[in-house]
Amino acid sequence: MMSFFRKLVHSTLSDTEVGAELDTGPDNELIVFVHGLTGNREKTWTHRNGIFWPGALLSQDFSRARIMTFGYDADVVRFWTMASSNRLDDHGKSLAYALLDRRGQVDQRPIIFIAHSLGGLVCEEALNLSNKRQDLGSILPNTLGIIFMGTPHGGSHLASWGSTVAKYLNIFRGVNREILRNLQPGSSNLQRTEEDFQHMLLRNNIKLKVYCFYEALKMNDTVGKIVERESAILPAYDNCSVNADHRDMTKFTGRADAGYGQVRGVLERWIKENETQRPDVDESAGASDGHGRGGASYNGPVFNAPISGRKTAISPRYNPGFSSKFSQRAAGHAVSLTGNIGFAEKDTVIGEQAPEPLTIDGIKARRAKAGRLVAPTASYSDSDMFKSPQSFNGPKARRWDHLLSAESKARHPCVLKQAAKHLKKPGLISLGGGLPSAENFPIERLTFRIPTPPHFSEVEASGTDVTTGKHDVERGENGGVHDLSIALNYGQSIGSAQLLRWVTEHTELVCRPPYADWRCALTVGSTGALEQALRMFCDRARGDAVLTEEYSFATALETAAPLGIRVFGVRMDEQGLLPETMDEILSTWDEAARGARKPTVLYTVPSGQNPTGATQGAQRRRDIYAVCQKHDVFIFEDEPYYFLQMQPYIGSDAPGVPPPTSAGEFLGSLIPSLVSMDVDGRVLRMDSFSKVVVPGSRLGWITASEQVVERYIRHAECASQGPSGISQLIMYKLVDESWGHEGYLQWLMNLRLEYTRRRDVILAACEKYLPREVVSWVPPAAGMFLWLKVDHTQHPEGSTKSIIEIEEEIFNSCIEKGVLACRGSWFRAEPDLPLSGLFFRVTFAAASEENMGKAIERFGAAVKESFGLH
Ligand SMILES: Cc1ncc(COP(=O)(O)O)c(C=O)c1O
Known part of the structure; x- marks a missing residue:
């Protein structure tokens, strides 16, 4: 001082x-x-x-x-x-x-x-x-x-x-x-x-x-x-x-x-000018x-x-x-x-972060203090408007100019969107913007029924009808903060102020990034967000490369490949990516032998990883972050399953652990996110409404430093133009106006129990129908996937058939018997390397209890058949 x-x-x-x-x-x-x-x-x-x-x-x-x-x-x-x-x-x-x-x-x-x-x-x-x-x-x-x-x-x-x-x-x-x-x-x-x-x-x-x-x-x-x-x-x-x-x-x-x-x-x-414009x-x-x-x-x-x-x-x-x-x-x-x-x-x-x-x-x-939010058509907003005062304490994020791609650096603000700032001039009549008049929008009103917390399973009986009209803001009706005239028109790429406010508050509530200039921007979901992020940070011409889990989300790999970005896998255990292995890979990187620059980006799915279902514990996350700091690696934290962290699994016969009973307890039970330990601002976190509300919303958001979010928006302006206005309106009506933060957390708590129940059903089926001598698994702590490891060394033709051949045989047999399980080889980060094991990914997200049992029984039959077991 x-x-x-x-x-x-x-x-x-x-x-x-x-x-x-x-x-x-x-x-x-x-x-x-x-x-x-x-x-x-x-x-x-x-x-x-x-x-x-x-x-x-x-x-x-x-x-x-x-x-x-x-x-x-x-x-x-x-x-x-x-x-x-x-x-x-x-x-x-x-x-x-x-x-x-x-x-x-x-x-x-x-x-x-x-x-x-x-x-x-x-x-x-x-x-x-x-x-x-x-x-x-x-x-x-x-x-x-x-x-x-x-x-x-x-x-x-x-x-x-x-x-x-x-x-x-x-x-x-x-x-x-x-x-x-x-x-x-x-x-x-x-x-x-x-x-x-x-x-x-x-x-x-x-x-x-x-x-x-x-x-x-x-x-x-x-x-x-x-x-x-x-x-x-x-x-x-x-x-x-x-x-x-x-x-x-x-x-x-x-x-x-x-x-x-x-x-x-x-x-x-x-x-x-000032004096003439000063009202009483x-x-x-x-x-x-x-x-x-x-x-x-x-x-x-x-x-x-x-x-x-x-x-x-x-x-x-x-x-x-x-x-x-x-x-x-x-x-x-x-x-x-x-x-x-x-x-x-x-x-x-x-200098001091407020302790609370x-x-x-x-x-x-x-x-309540700020009053009603008024954000008309295409209003510009950013998270700084909605963050709490204490969130601005702490140092600013580091700059990432040295990692940004030439493509990202070359992006300029959209001139047409910039022109909009002149509209603030008093008396100016705009003939500039290409925004249609709401008078010509053919949708006057929307009504939809939603569950009323905490009665999520009884929508028809206890649900609430939510209505939004075209001119609610002007007329002060239906909440008066958001309406169809705004949602059906063009908006800002960062998203509507109405939903951005909720997302920013939610992010602060859950993640509390420890640096001052973090921000959020709405996205069209994490698939699109990842594509933009990869193009922002990786340059084909520079020979850029990305590290990820050795088995990774197939779509992410398919996004990187056509961009000419090489992806390298890091070995995993039941908690996912191994930081020591990552450190070793980076410390001994040989550019000529690898044919790529030392990776500057880590793409990771810390909770309920797709496909393995692995969840990194808090210490694992801290260790991974430290390795990224050591090698100046930027992190893409893809977290669609963060809120699908389930109750601990302690065996099929053991009594269940009591679930969190309040929103505070629920938040306290979650493993800290990478962005919550991000003192450098080196994490771009992707959240998505897909797995926790509805995938058809095509809505999610990123959290990252102001610099990174700004580059992201420049990109979105010329690509998706940001998420659908209608989708944002419906989501706003649901999570903000109807449920509020508390109701949304109650929804997530409810979902936690739903997924816990489903996971436990599939685990019980596995225990009942799978040959334990060749099939093993780790009960997932989060997400919707179970990763079944089949011990290929015990296959009767193990010495003559390759792993991929055995995998194919079991897969085909599964289809024949009426069950679809995803082949582990589909998820390999480095498909050119020989397979290290035989795996299948199954999900417990969708099938009914009864069908889950049947499906696992069929899968078990296919494995037994292939391995000659009875
Ligand atoms: C790891 C991971 N990231 C992203 C997505 C897709 O998210 P979104 O629907 O938001 O594009 C998925 C969906 O399966 C996923 O498993």
Whole structure:
């Protein structure tokens, strides 16, 4: 804590000498100057002639505004060399908290930042944090805009910026070349801030004004321009050159200086626009019309809680959807923050994960506070809107640029979806989007009957009819949160806000990923999600390879093969994949002998693995994760059977173990997922509704780091466009509106017992009908598969017939006798290798008790026949 405190002592927010005295009221603007590289709070803005324009000029021209300068330690060398330890984060944090420190004075003021160079990224980081953190949540909705002056925004430019700056420092500051060699690597940190910020700007509920000034002149011929125009501008926003070099672009000779006139002009316009758009009262917090007809109202989701406090609080212009939520959060902020001393207390808030995990009651309380979710047609949303404040604690995920494929890196946001952000402009009439009008949708109403928890087996008797109409949101009917006009139209590839909220909450409830920037995105099921994930992380041209269990989900193997991705199997035991074997494979990898690069991805099915039914225990998962860390392997955690973890099997005659009686007990009984131990953000988890609700929904979701989810969405935008709207609506009505989290967990608890019963039936049949001397099995702890091992060494023709021949013989005989069992050879990760054993996969998911018995009897007969047993 002390080191954090020390790092921040240089960061202060001060009134300019003049501005402090000209404070005229709580609703007037706060203009905050943030200097850049090597600058300081005064020198950066002071001309050689001594004019400090924020004080000498601006404070007179905007006499009602409060003007402050933010000072921080901008030692660029230290900045870069410490970049990996989040130097930029620290500056952003200190700016945000410094603003918060002044809360009494600035709380309801529109904030305008004027930032030079790197200072622009400090502002961006402050706003990124405000977007994510409960305690800082009031800053973003109160920010009217940012004027960037020579701030490097661009990707490749940002990456090479370090070397330009190095030249600059070397020539103008005489900084040692040796030190400057280290400048380059820090760029990735800057890039992340920039990506987060630009991503946030794209959200429809963010209404920040942005203006970018860029330098027209070079420093000199050796250094050139520090920030080129392409990097200094943001394409969707206004920009203009200043006739000066990077260092002098923030220094004006006086009121007649053209540069000053340009900056003043932007400020005047923004303030004027803001004043004309400020209503007296806005209780609905920027809620849109919500009916979503014809795509004319393309908005981010908002929450309809009344704004607490004074009614004239905040203009919707910079009080977008979340203002009510955030203003309530800010009002509830209990830490006392005064002066720099307050940082010590803030540090506690920043660094420590709140000890209590999210609970169902916690979700209910948060929802009640946030108010009704209003998410009209094609609203953009992301998990950050729905995660609990404590989920943002912890470090950010690692970046995976080095693993992403060329294909994935080449994806850009969909221009048409991007265009939608202009719809937030007041009064704009859209002729742009290709969204049909809901008036022309030929489905007015849907009603379906669902079981009422906990009576899942008596649908007809005790079920509930759920109805959804076309204009429920507009009319406030049938829940008023989701309706057919939204569901039948195009949506965002990430999924509808309504279902994404549920999925995010559920994921936090169950998995609680330990890093800050995890997110979810809805998928068209795990089959499609895996195909996208493989294409994101594996490159045929690079010779990429994947590790998986030696017997693996056949469709996964069939997905990888045509993509040219080599798959290598890892030996298994009754708990699935063996971490020691995996470590050995990776440690001794011989690229030439294997004909593929050392694998960078592990595809694993930890619970009720398909086909073996094996379930990795908690320690096994931790060991696998550690091996992946050691070899920098990314993990695809495919978990369709996670919630089909059954009651322990302790023998056919033993009394059953009492099942969990509450949702909390049920969650506590589940083996921790890989994503729940994922401190690096190296897991892409795939959940699916297929096995736990209905496969025909073609719905699932992924959980991964923000970077990975963003790449996933870029891919989905140009592929499936995300899951079916109708499917999402039905699922939302079922798991959210009707059952809620508790009801859904009760459903899963019920399913657990159903599968336990089925498993026990098939195991009893196996014990009764199979020749134990040649057939063995491990009672599965999860899933729907039983893996039957047949001891081929005891086959009478074992010395002359191959395993595959015996397998074929038994398979054909089974078909003849009227039972289908899957051949183990169908699931081999490396089909070119000789079979190591003789296996059959049978499922207990579908057949009736009676039929399961018959089927196993027939299978037993086929084995006995082949082995000459009676
Ligand atoms: C391991 C595994 N992953 C994924 C799937 C398919 O999931 P979805 O229906 O979500 O595409 C299955 C279905 O059999 C499976 O066994």
